[in-house]
Structure formats: C-alpha cells, structure tokens
Amino acid sequence: MDIRRLTDVDAIAYWELRLDALQNSPEAFGTSYEEALQRENPIERVKGNFKVNGNYTFGAFEEDKLIGMVTLAQESSLKMKHRANIFAMYVSSKGRRKGVGKALMERAINQAIETNEIEKINLSVVSNNESAKNLYLQLGFKVFGVEEMALKDRDVYYEEHHMTLILN
Numbered sequence: 280m281d282i283r284r285l286t287d288v289d290a291i292a293y294w295e296l297r298l299d300a301l302q303n304s305p306e307a308f309g310t311s312y313e314e315a316l317q318r319e320n321p322i323e324r325v326k327g328n329f330k331v332n333g334n335y336t337f338g339a340f341e342e343d344k345l346i347g348m349v350t351l352a353q354e355s356s357l358k359m360k361h362r363a364n365i366f367a368m369y370v371s372s373k374g375r376r377k378g379v380g381k382a383l384m385e386r387a388i389n390q391a392i393e394t395n396e397i398e399k400i401n402l403s404v405v406s407n408n409e410s411a412k413n414l415y416l417q418l419g420f421k422v423f424g425v426e427e428m429a430l431k432d433r434d435v436y437y438e439e440h441h442m443t444l445i446l447n
Contacts, residue, residue, distance in 0.1 A: 280379060281340045282386045285348070289338060290325040292345040297325075300369035306430060306437045307369075307405050333363075335390045339370070339379045346374035351387040353397055363391050365402035368411070380414055388418065391446060398446050403439045405430065412440060420444045 285293055301312040318324065329336055333353035338345050347370035353363045365387060370379045391397040404411050406425065420442040429439035 280377070280382065282337055282382050283340070285329055285336045285338045287326045287329065289345065290322045290329070293336070293338065293348060294321050294325050296345050296348055296369065296371060297367065299371060300367070303372070304369065305432050306435075307408060307411075308367075309430065311432070335387065336367075337383055337386045337390075339374060339383055341374065344373075346371045347379040347383050349383040349387050351390055351400070353391075353394065360396050361398040363397045363400050365400060368402070380411070381418070384414065384418055388444065388446070400444045400446065401441065402443075403429070403441050406438045406440050412442075415442050415444075418444065 298312065298315060301308055301310060301315050305312060315321070328334060328350075331352075333355060334350060335352075336348060336350040339347035349368045350366040351363050352366055354360055365384075368380070368383070370383070374380075388400065391400055400420075402415065402420065403426075404415060406412070421444075422440050423443050424441040426439045426441065428436045430437040
C-alpha cells in the first residue's frame with residue numbers, strides 16, 4: 280500500500296471514489312450522491328480543491344488503484360489557524376480491514392504536525408460507525424460533543440460524534 284498526497288492526475292480517481300463513498304455510505308457524508316452527480320465540472324473542482332493552501336488530500340493506493348482518501352483542511356483565519364478539520368475520510372470495501380484507514384489518518388496527523396501551525400484536529404463521525412469511532416479513539420481523538428439529528432437521509436436521522444485531537 281502506498282499513501283501519498285493527491286494531485287491533478289488523481290482527480291478522476293478521487294471523484295470516482297467520492298461517488299462510491301456517497302453511494303455506499305450515504306449516512307457518513309453531508310453531501311448526497313444525487314447532489315454530487317449534479318455538480319458542474321466536478322473534476323475541475325476537485326483539481327481546484329487539491330490546490331487550496333492549507334488543504335491536504337491523501338490517497339491510499341493498492342496496485343495503482345485508489346482505495347482510500349482523507350482530507351486535512353487547516354482553518355484560514357488568523358485566530359483559528361491552529362485548528363484543522365478532517366473531511367471526506369473513506370476507504371473502499373476492497374481496502375477495509377487492511378489498516379488503510381489508520382495509515383491515512385496517521386499521514387494526515389503527521390501532516391498537521393509538520394505544518395508547525397496546527398495544534399488541534401477536529402472531525403465528525405456518524406455515531407453508528409463503530410469501526411471509524413474506534414479508530415479515531417485509538418489514535419487519541421476524544422469525543423467533545425454529540426449532535427442529535429445531524430444528518431437526515433430520506434426519513435432517517437443520524438447523530439454525529441464531534442471529536443478532537445490535541446497535538447503536542
């Protein structure tokens with residue numbers, strides 16, 4: 280398995296994995312599959328996101344196929360530059376139970392440390408995703424809040440656990 284920062288050449292693979300995530304784990308993301316399909320120029324938007332200062336999107340590759348992804352996004356305002364958020368964390372069904380999620384999260388955490396600015400990482404995880412919650416707890420994240428009815432997919436509500444990791 281190879282973990283590396285994604286670039287323009289990875290935009291199509293990223294978009295395909297993103298659609299897979301939205302289709303197969305709809306409760307885990309704020310964007311719906313249907314909304315994603317309606318986006319104009321999605322590949323160009325992905326390429327643009329890869330270039331945003333303070334955003335770091337990493338991919339896990341197995342035999343040159345993207346099987347997992349995570350984005351670390353540093354806050355931009357002066358009073359919040361010490362914070363970053365984890366977004367779009369997903370591992371395809373082919374990559375699960377192989378340590379891919381842990382490797383991606385460790386790379387994102389290490390990137391945060393390397394910036395010498397980020398002191399705290401926040402993330403949200405749907406409360407019924409036990410494997411993700413356990414991974415985050417194992418990596419040192421702590422729950423600081425629970426949001427009831429955070430997401431609604433059709434007629435089902437999902438609560439989210441808000442978690443944080445203070446870096447030393």
